[in-house]
Amino acid sequence: MNGETLLEVDDLRVSFRTGQGVLPIVEGVSFVVKAGEILSVVGESGSGKSLTALAIMRLITDPNAVITGSVRFRGQDLLGLPEPAMRSLRGGAIAMIFQDPMTALTPAYTVGAQIVEQIMAHRNAGRMAARTRAIDLLGAMGIASPRDIAGRYPHQLSGGMRQRVMIAMALSCDPALLIADEPTTALDVTVQAQILELILRLRGEFGSSVLLITHDMGVVAKVADRVVVMYAGAIAEAGATRALFARPAHPYTIGLLGAIPRLRGPRLVRLPAIPGAPPAPHDRPSGCGFAPRCAAATGICAAHPPLITHDGHAVACFHARAA
Ligand SMILES: Nc1ncnc2c1ncn2[C@@H]1O[C@H](COP(=O)(O)OP(=O)(O)O)[C@@H](O)[C@H]1O
Ligand SMILES: [Mg+2]
Incomplete structure (x- = not known):
């Protein structure tokens, strides 16, 4: 260290x-x-x-x-x-995750769309590549069915799942x-x-x-x-x-x-x-x-x-x- x-x-x-x-x-x-x-x-x-x-x-x-x-x-x-x-x-x-994931997530979009936007905003990535990366990240967060979760809205997820999504979003740009x-x-x-x-x-x-x-x-x-x-x-x-x-x-x-x-x-x-x-x-x-x-x-x-x-x-x- x-x-x-x-x-x-x-x-x-x-x-x-x-x-x-x-x-x-x-x-x-x-x-x-x-x-x-x-x-x-x-x-x-x-x-x-x-x-x-x-x-x-x-x-x-x-x-x-x-x-x-x-x-x-x-x-x-x-x-x-x-x-x-x-x-x-x-x-x-620099990425930040908050105690309350709803601070970082927008209720009106699916969590997958939000991660994709984040990746496209900060990296020179097309939508398809960003989407693949978003699914990979959700999988890496220990989410068993990342495609399914990506298609859901924040309020449809448990607190622990939202926290994982927020971490995935924070990590999406390395x-x-x-x-x-x-x-x-x-x-x-x-x-x-x-x-x-x-x-x-x-x-x-x-x-x-x-x-x-x-x-x-x-x-x-x-x-x-x-x-x-x-x-x-x-x-x-x-x-x-x-x-x-x-x-x-x-x-x-x-x-x-x-x-x-x-x-x-x-x-x-x-x-x-x-x-x-x-x-x-x-x-x-x-x-x-x-x-x-x-x-x-x-x-x-x-x-x-x-x-x-x-x-x-x-x-x-x-x-x-x-x-
Ligand atoms: N905008 C503000 N105006 C006045 N006091 C504030 C403001 N924001 C936070 N505080 C006060 O600052 C103190 C420290 O807050 P905070 O950094 O949230 O502490 P912690 O995260 O360690 O619990 C709290 O007592 C809070 O009430
Ligand atoms: Mg605090």
Whole structure:
């Protein structure tokens, strides 16, 4: 996994102008995704994961949004790119899949027609070739009767099937980078496992990089090479998945890992989650965002902890557990 850097996000900030002033949501997030790597961004709901992804894709449409920092894809600054160039990257070299497949699918066309359109828009392919490729992709997604499914409308498909169709559509142009925002959250456990399997195969067969957003450390453990833990708009901890699971240093990460369901005997046991809830954006403390929920917090946590990197493992905590 020592490939070239494909995506480089540096000090990304997303705020919204409101009647009460400017509300910061993503407060300076930096990470890289290397070629062929699966990087997971994990954190509870409201931590700014989706806005980070949408900012990278330039899909934040709110006119009150203020986005700063830099996003480089193959060295090219995406935040400064003219919209037509950005549009040709989207669904081409960078594809995104959403938690809700209906965001990406149009109800009025068959799913096959939508994949064909996507292929024809981004590749120099005729309709027949595009159609063959669409069917092949649906088959590669583990769909047993791809021709039949291609002829159906989104509402005629199950949630898991729609998710497969959306992944097929995202992969139809061989994206170098796939951004997947909670792609399995709405699905039952069996389908979830199949979709994760697909994402792994995708990396194996297409060599794509994946930025996988999730709130589930179990998902991270299954697929990610590296992980970025976000809390209240900032990075709490980041590093190689194996190192981070073996030696989590931030009290928040330790809490998240404690909440992974474990297989004990015949049943999954869900361990207690971290008490409390993340602060709403307008209630974020000025220092460490996690301090109000943290058993280790002291007076110093009223200051913002710097993100300190040691051996590729980054932690933002004054009371980080020593490695
Ligand atoms: N257009 C907006 N204006 C104001 N606040 C927003 C807007 N969009 C999202 N937010 C807020 O930003 C926070 C983080 O959102 P999000 O990135 O969706 O978090 P996550 O994906 O980690 O659950 C949420 O509290 C949400 O309410
Ligand atoms: Mg989200």
